[in-house]
Amino acid sequence: MQGIFTISLDFELHWGVFDKRDRQAREACYKNTLRIVPDMLGLFSKYDVHVTWATVGSLFAANQQEWEEFSPAIEPDYAVERYSAYKWVRQHGMSSNYQWAHFAPEEVGMILKYPGQELATHTFSHYYCLEQQREQMAFDADLKAAVKAARKFNAPMNSLVFPRNQFNPEYLKICYDNGIKTVRSNPAGWFWSPVTEGGAGFLRRVFRTADAYIQVGNVRTSYPLSSIKVTPGEPLQLPASRFLRPWSPKSELANKLRLRRSCQEIRIAAMRKEVYHLWWHPENFGDYPEQNLKSLEVLLQQYKKCKEKYGMTSWNMGEYDKYLCGNNGSKGVKQTGKVQA
Template sequence: MEGIFTISLDFELHWGVFDKKDRQKRAACYRNTLQLIPRMLEQFAAANVHVTWATVGSLFAKDQQEWELLKPAIEPGYSLEQYSAYRWVAQHGLSPQYHWAHFAPQTIKEILRYPGQELGSHTFSHFYCLEQQHEPMAFEADCRAAQRAAALFNTKLTSLVFPRNQFNPAYLKTCFEQGITTIRTNPVHWFWSPVSNRGAGILRKIMRTADAYIQVGGTRTSYPLSSVQVIPGEPLRLPASRFLRPWRSEYRFANKWRLRRLCQELRTAAIRKECYHLWWHPENFGDHPEENMESLRILLQQYTTCREQYGMKSWNMGEYATHLFGVSQQNCIQSHVGATSYPQ
């Protein structure tokens, strides 16, 4: 068995930070992101790298009217209302002047044009699975809304990434019932363990940042394919290896250390014939687009070297399910999802 390189991207635009940032101040970042994605797709295609684009379902809509039709009837009743995308929209609206912050149907069509690029779910509303909320059916309704949005593009979602990495095993059965066969879990280090928004303290943030540049975790980041367990009635749990931190102007020398470390980890995974799972947000490239695209070029060049020297291959998240579940079981799951209607 060869080593496997996987990339999963959390595609959000403003839905990922509506509770923390002002959309107008992020206008340049979001516009840059939408312009960069076609270039990313070209680079992935040139290197034959398969990628899962875990996309917030709200981005599938073309405008607020369509978004209103797609959204679930059951909304999460968070104890802290600031976490509700629906409450935020009720207060701020989705005016056409902010289209670039909330909707990306043309970009989604572009992603689907490229072989090996998988459209995955990041939930419909950037749903927080570790926050207290009093609607027990809200997550299932959200999953249905995401599948309903994907159906507009004649596709089904089989891979999911929990927003803010709030992995919650209590939701795995629902994920599987809604057609999700692979989910991303967090890196093994304690400072990446799942916590609510309120639980992400300053020490965790410091450790996460430091680990991108120097070894502080104490555990290698790649893992054998055999460690990914098949549990009946649940999606595969595919651990993340590393978050690709964006280029920062104040860290000019550290940027090189970070990239060198990623390349070393990728090469180690190829030599050991293990899986290496890298993730980031496309929006992370929006503030320094050219510098970040150069980092991606170098990283993909390293993968090409690993493929040529060690036979490494690239899988998106869904391809793990095809391999580990088997084609027949995967088709059975998809037939069930295809036969399921998605009422509000």
């Protein structure tokens, strides 16, 4: 089996930070993000890279009226009220002046027109799966709302990324029961273990930042395909390898170190015939879009070299289920519960 290069994107706009940031202050970023979606799709097509676009279901709506039609019957009742997207909307509204912050049906539809691109779910409301809340059926209702919204594009939601990386194993069965076959789990290393919003302390943030530029500990970023376990009634868990930090005007050296580290990791994964799973938010490119697109192309060029030299291939998240769990009849699953490559 050859090495596999996977990209998953957390497509959110303001739904990803409504509890943290002012939307007006992010106007340029969000508008730039929407503008460069076609550019990103063009690059992925140029280098034949398959990508999962884990998209907040609210972005599927064209306006607030349609959003309300898609919204779940049961809302989460978080102990911290500001985490609720629905309470935020009732307080702040979503007038037509803020379409760029909340809705992106044209860009969502565009994703489906490119080969190898998977439209997936980032939950409907950017649901926080580790935060304390009192409605036991709210997560199930949220996923059903995401599936309902996706019918507008005739797109099944087969893969999921947990918002804020709040991976919660207690929710895996609910995911599977709603048609989710693959989920992204967190990178290796204690500083990437799932935590609540207030649980990421200073030291954890320092290690996460440092890890983007230099080796921190003995954590490996790629992994063999055979390490992906198959559990009946649960989706496959695909660990992330690396968060692609955006270009920064503060230090060209840091930018070079960051790209060099990721390029090295892609090459090592290809040589070892392992999986390398890169992720980021499209919004991370919004502040300096041209520079970030150039950085992305450097990484895609590295993948192309590894494809030509080592036979590396590219899968989106949904293709792991398609090719590894027997759904296309070409592969099978060992009785041990591990994927047979």
